Amino acid sequence: MQDYQNLPIDIQTSKLLDWLVDRRHCNLKWQSHVLTIREKINAAIQDMPESEEIKQLLSGSYIHYFHCLRIVEILKGTEASTKNIFGRYSSQRMKDWQEIVLLYEKDNTYLVELASLFVRNISYEIPSLKKQISKCQQLQQEYSRKEEECQLGATEMRERFYTSCKQYGITGDAVRREILALVKDLPSQLAEIGLGAKVLSEAIKLYQACVCFVCDSSTEQVVPMLRHVQEHGNTTIYEWRKGVEPISVERPRTEEVTELVNEEAIDWGDFGVELASAPEVVDHGISLEEGAQADEIDWGISLEPDSKRVGNDGIDREDESDSTVQITVVESGTEVPDGVARGPDALTLLETPETRNQFIDELMELEMFLSQRIIEMNEEADVLSVSQFQLAPSILQGQTNSKVETMVTAVQDLVGRLTNLRMQHLFMILASPRYVDRVTELLHQKLKQADLLLLKKELMVQKKQEALEEQGALEPKLDLLVQKTRELQRLIEADISKRYSGRPVNLMGTSL
Numbered sequence: 001m002q003d004y005q006n007l008p009i010d011i012q013t014s015k016l017l018d019w020l021v022d023r024r025h026c027n028l029k030w031q032s033h034v035l036t037i038r039e040k041i042n043a044a045i046q047d048m049p050e051s052e053e054i055k056q057l058l059s060g061s062y063i064h065y066f067h068c069l070r071i072v073e074i075l076k077g078t079e080a081s082t083k084n085i086f087g088r089y090s091s092q093r094m095k096d097w098q099e100i101v102l103l104y105e106k107d108n109t110y111l112v113e114l115a116s117l118f119v120r121n122i123s124y125e126i127p128s129l130k131k132q133i134s135k136c137q138q139l140q141q142e143y144s145r146k147e148e149e150c151q152l153g154a155t156e157m158r159e160r161f162y163t164s165c166k167q168y169g170i171t172g173d174a175v176r177r178e179i180l181a182l183v184k185d186l187p188s189q190l191a192e193i194g195l196g197a198k199v200l201s202e203a204i205k206l207y208q209a210c211v212c213f214v215c216d217s218s219t220e221q222v223v224p225m226l227r228h229v230q231e232h233g234n235t236t237i238y239e240w241r242k243g244v245e246p247i248s249v250e251r252p253r254t255e256e257v258t259e260l261v262n263e264e265a266i267d268w269g270d271f272g273v274e275l276a277s278a279p280e281v282v283d284h285g286i287s288l289e290e291g292a293q294a295d296e297i298d299w300g301i302s303l304e305p306d307s308k309r310v311g312n313d314g315i316d317r318e319d320e321s322d323s324t325v326q327i328t329v330v331e332s333g334t335e336v337p338d339g340v341a342r343g344p345d346a347l348t349l350l351e352t353p354e355t356r357n358q359f360i361d362e363l364m365e366l367e368m369f370l371s372q373r374i375i376e377m378n379e380e381a382d383v384l385s386v387s388q389f390q391l392a393p394s395i396l397q398g399q400t401n402s403k404v405e406t407m408v409t410a411v412q413d414l415v416g417r418l419t420n421l422r423m424q425h426l427f428m429i430l431a432s433p434r435y436v437d438r439v440t441e442l443l444h445q446k447l448k449q450a451d452l453l454l455l456k457k458e459l460m461v462q463k464k465q466e467a468l469e470e471q472g473a474l475e476p477k478l479d480l481l482v483q484k485t486r487e488l489q490r491l492i493e494a495d496i497s498k499r500y501s502g503r504p505v506n507l508m509g510t511s512l
Contacts, residue, residue, distance in 0.1 A: 005503060009496065013122050013509040016115045016492075025499065026112035033109045034116075037100060041068070044096040049078040062117060065101070065110030066491060072097050114492050121485040122510055129478040136471035143464035150457035157450035164443055167421050176440045179429060183436075186426050190350040193417055194234030200366070200414075201230060203407040207369050209393045223362040225349065234348045237355060238341035247339035251346045350418070353431065360418055367411040374404050485510075 011019050020026045027033065041063055048054055051074055057067050075094050104110035162172055170178035207222050221227060228240055238246045349355040378401065417423070429435045493505040 005501060008504040008506050009500060010506045010508050011496075013119060013507050016119055016507065017112065020108075020112055020115055025108050025496075027107040027109070030107065030109055030112045033103070033107065034113050037103050037109065037113075040096065040100050040103070044093070044100060047093060049075070049093070051078065064114055064117065065104040068097060068101050068104065072101060111492070111495055114488055114495075118485060118488040118492060118507075121481060121488070125481055126478065126485065129474055129481065133471055133474050133478065136467045136474065139467040140464050140471075143460045143467065147457050147460040147464065150453045150460060154450040154453035154457065157446050157453065161443060161446040161450070164446070168425055168439075169422050172443070175443050176436060179436055179439060182426060183429050186430060187348065187351070189423075190348060191234050193350060193414060194229050194348075196414055196417070197226065197230040197233075199410050200226065200407070203366060203370060203411065204230060206373075206395055206399065206404075206407070207366055209395045210369070210373070213393060213396060223366055225355065225359050226362040226366065229349060229359060234350050236341045236346055236348055237352060238345035240349055240355070241345070244339075246341035246345075248341070249346045250340060250342040252343060351430065353427070356418070356427075360415065363411055363415050363418075367408060367415065370404055370408045370411065373399075374401060374408065377401055377404065 021028055045058055054074055075097060165172035169182060204227060211222050236246060236249060489507055493507060496505045497503060
């Protein structure tokens with residue numbers, strides 16, 4: 001019997017309410033009884049005496065049976081003057097709370113209410129608070145990660161900005177002004193590149209000698225433009241075409257020109273044309289631009305190849321023996337005097353895309369020749385090749401690998417200086433002034449993205465702080481709820497233990 005008294009009663013928390021009802025400790029309809037009691041409690045707390053302890057009992061907590069017992073004990077002191085000789089209280093306050101206690105004790109309603117409150121805290125309230133706290137912690141970690149990502153992203157975007165500025169050769173303090181300043185310096189840079197071609201003299205001679213030797217003394221000169229730049233530097237297109245230096249150079253205006261609507265799509269620029277099929281030379285004092293079709297514009301001029309006389313138009317046909325007729329039509333005020341480089345002819349070879357591309361092509365052609373020549377020189381010389389080069393010029397026979405490699409390096413340096421990213425951008429800016437706006441916008445866009453990432457970082461810091469504050473507000477609530485739930489567990493276990501002769505009672509499945 002002694003051993004039986006020491007056997008504990010283990011009750012699974014999730015089945016506590018069913019256990020109490022099955023063993024007839026509580027009524028199956030206990031919920032309706034609890035509702036009635038709660039209504040009376042709500043009415044009774046409207047009229048309470050001034051007591052600090054009562055205020056603490058009624059503030060922010062669920063009032064249960066044991067709270068009511070304590071309130072009755074307090075009222076015994078505050079309502080002592082209303083007690084009659086029979087030991088009863090005439091105070092309505094005391095009557096109300098005594099009635100509430102009696103209703104709680106009927107059918108052990110207080111026990112099932114405590115069990116219901118305990119199960120709800122264990123199954124829902126405490127896990128919910130823990131889940132909210134865990135979510136706040138996860139949010140803090142996520143916001144910290146995003147904060148770090150935003151900081152790294154902003155740093156990366158600024159690095160990209162300064163890297164791009166470095167590629168353009170600017171500091172980035174005033175992008176547009178610095179880029180425009182670079183374009184102004186472009187002619188001097190191209191002139192330096194033209195002077196750099198002077199070191200290619202021996203490489204060009206080697207290439208020419210090899211072509212002449214292999215092609216049986218071909219008189220055609222290789223890389224003509226490269227030769228020209230190597231000898232004369234980055235000259236004007238006028239000098240390249242005509243072989244003489246212009247007396248004066250009238251460069252086109254560099255400022256942006258607004259687009260005009262061309263009337264009937266007619267270009268009224270300079271015209272110049274040669275009609276080789278005409279048998280006579282007729283000079284009207286007017287020039288036609290090359291490529292213009294004679295039948296596009298009616299000039300009111302009729303050509304009579306067989307005519308031997310002076311017509312009404314005042315044309316003197318003295319040179320009847322010439323087999324061709326050359327007509328030069330020049331619009332009034334647009335004739336270009338000899339020795340004057342005007343318009344496209346006033347630009348330099350490396351400024352104009354067509355001539356610059358030809359120059360780069362010839363540089364790469366020379367580079368390929370020199371590279372192939374190095375490969376041939378590194379190979380073992382067989383009898384056939386030795387016999388072939390016995391008659392070669394001395395410039396071919398006297399070359400060494402190191403000298404040819406030096407030539408290749410010089411050629412590659414020029415190609416790199418003309419085709420690097422910075423020069424490509426400068427050429428595009430030179431070709432289209434609007435490109436400056438696009439480049440400026442693209443560079444500023446990187447800074448804007450960096451600023452946006454920094455703003456997003458600040459937002460993440462703010463949200464992380466909010467999550468931390470929410471966690472700080474939830475943790476005291478959780479601690480208080482755990483404390484009250486442990487108190488409920490102690491009260492329930494003690495009450496059930498009294499019903500079973502003091503046997504120990506354990507509520508299982510709690511993790512407090």
